[in-house]
Amino acid sequence: MTKLGLGVIGCGNMGASLANGARDLDCAEVVCVSDVDSEKGQALSEKIDCDYEVDYHNMLAREDVQAVMIATPPFLHIDPTIAAAQAGVHVFCEKPMSPTLAGCDAMIAACEQGGVKLGIGLVCRFHPVHRKVRDLARGGDLGTPLCLMVHRLGGGWGGVWSASWRKSRDKSGGTLMEVNAHEIDFMRFVMGDAESVSAAGGQFVQMETDFPDVALVSIRFKNGGVGVLHSSQASAIGGYGGRLDCAEGSVVFPTFWGGEGGLRYKRYDGGETAVAASELSQDESPVSQEIRAFCEVVLNGEDPPVSGADGRAAVEIALAAYQSIETGEAIALPFEE
Ligand SMILES: NC(=O)c1ccc[n+]([C@@H]2O[C@H](COP(=O)([O-])OP(=O)(O)OC[C@H]3O[C@@H](n4cnc5c(N)ncnc54)[C@H](O)[C@@H]3O)[C@@H](O)[C@H]2O)c1
Structure with missing residues (x-):
């Protein structure tokens, strides 16, 4: 596999920025976006020219989605991370990782158990x-x-x-x-x-x-x-x-x-x-760089440059x-x- 198929969960400000940031990468392609707000989700899917799912579980079941970029509000990072990990899908999650350490720990544990990579969007x-x-x-x-x-x-x-x-x-x-x-x-x-x-x-x-x-x-x-x-x-x-x-x-x-x-x-x-x-x-923009860095380590089987442990420490x-x-x-x- 030379290109990672990406899904975006949450199509607000940052989800749009991540989808745009992935657009010109040679190592990844956004194939689907998901938002419970269908207006936002549809608009982004048209802009990026990809599919739209109202329920991210449908996206996680697709064979062409190998990783997701999660840009829901912070208190809604845990569930999609766990669902992705259980589906064998790698996770790039926006900062802050979760408002609680219990949330961070659940995300780290799920990704370890699912054998998937977990990267955090600390773009600075x-x-x-x-x-x-x-x-x-x-x-x-x-x-x-x-x-x-x-x-x-x-x-x-x-x-x-x-x-x-x-x-x-x-x-x-x-x-x-x-x-x-x-x-x-x-x-x-x-x-x-x-x-x-x-x-x-x-x-x-x-x-x-x-x-x-x-x-x-x-x-x-x-x-x-x-x-x-x-x-x-x-x-x-x-x-x-x-x-x-x-x-x-x-x-x-x-x-x-x-x-x-x-x-x-x-x-x-x-x-x-x-x-x-x-x-x-x-x-290359910082957002494109962080996505490229994540996708390349996933493709090479290495560890993300900004890990779940880094997200938890902040x-x-x-x-x-x-x-x-x-x-x-x-x-x-x-x-x-
Ligand atoms: N890295 C940065 O510089 C940066 C900048 C802005 C925001 N962020 C982070 O990005 C995340 C989102 O921020 P935002 O400004 O884009 O928020 P936002 O409110 O604009 O967008 C969040 C979106 O998530 C959607 N959503 C909620 N529940 C969902 C679900 N179950 N399935 C699918 N979609 C769902 C909402 O409908 C909304 O469209 C936050 O964690 C925030 O801290 C990072």
Whole structure:
């Protein structure tokens, strides 16, 4: 088999983005999409020129579907993952993996039992500035990464954020999962596994949700380093960037995305190097890259680059941060639900 037959479950914003991202790949083809909302499902199937099923179980029974990309809301990731695994279909599931560790564990167990691969859509690993920071941090030239600061600040719940499921922590995982799964995963990508989490936060401006809209999440990593995530949905002036100090040098990345996105790095004993966004541009979109990476490892019988364990680890850190905000205590990992 040289091309993986793909199904898409959930044809909203991200399902459409995944289906589009798979379109030009030589290693995969979207053959069917599924959504309980037939208008959305039909529209995407016409755009992609593939079949549509209202019930994803019918899609899982097709011989030409070897893997599915799941883009339902987070609380609805578990059932399709388990059904796919039981049908022998590989799973690429959007972040956050599930709002609970029990959900993550059920997904991992089902895929292990079904003998299928499980990959998680933590796409920032394929964004150019995120990747360059990781390469600099792990390349050795700047020494051990010691202190990573990341901020992701926004102004609330307009546009796609107005979907009702996003306002419920049980359904979305709240901001620390629904938005910051990416930043928490990026912090692990750079620093390695976490050891403990302490956080302060509160609900100040976005009162229609049931979770904090501001969180300062401090993480101690097993490599001895530390990190802070500043997460906010209460910032009239948004922002998304950070900085990293290593034992022998530093990296500053004021903005991850857009034309302004780029970075500077410097060793204590050397000059500063600036890398403009244009120098980091990629031929293939990050979404296409993450799907290609998943499909290629499935075709080659290897393990996905972003695993179920990675998806679970981001959920675990977010849960520990919520508990720390509520109790005022530092939370040692592993986190017990
Ligand atoms: N990687 C990213 O950058 C990124 C960006 C946006 C969203 N996401 C993730 O993608 C997922 C979906 O987000 P979204 O913005 O596309 O949400 P959305 O609300 O736009 O779409 C979800 C879709 O799932 C469908 N659905 C629900 N139950 C279903 C079922 N049983 N079978 C088939 N379809 C079903 C809904 O009808 C809806 O069309 C979430 O996990 C979200 O965190 C990731």
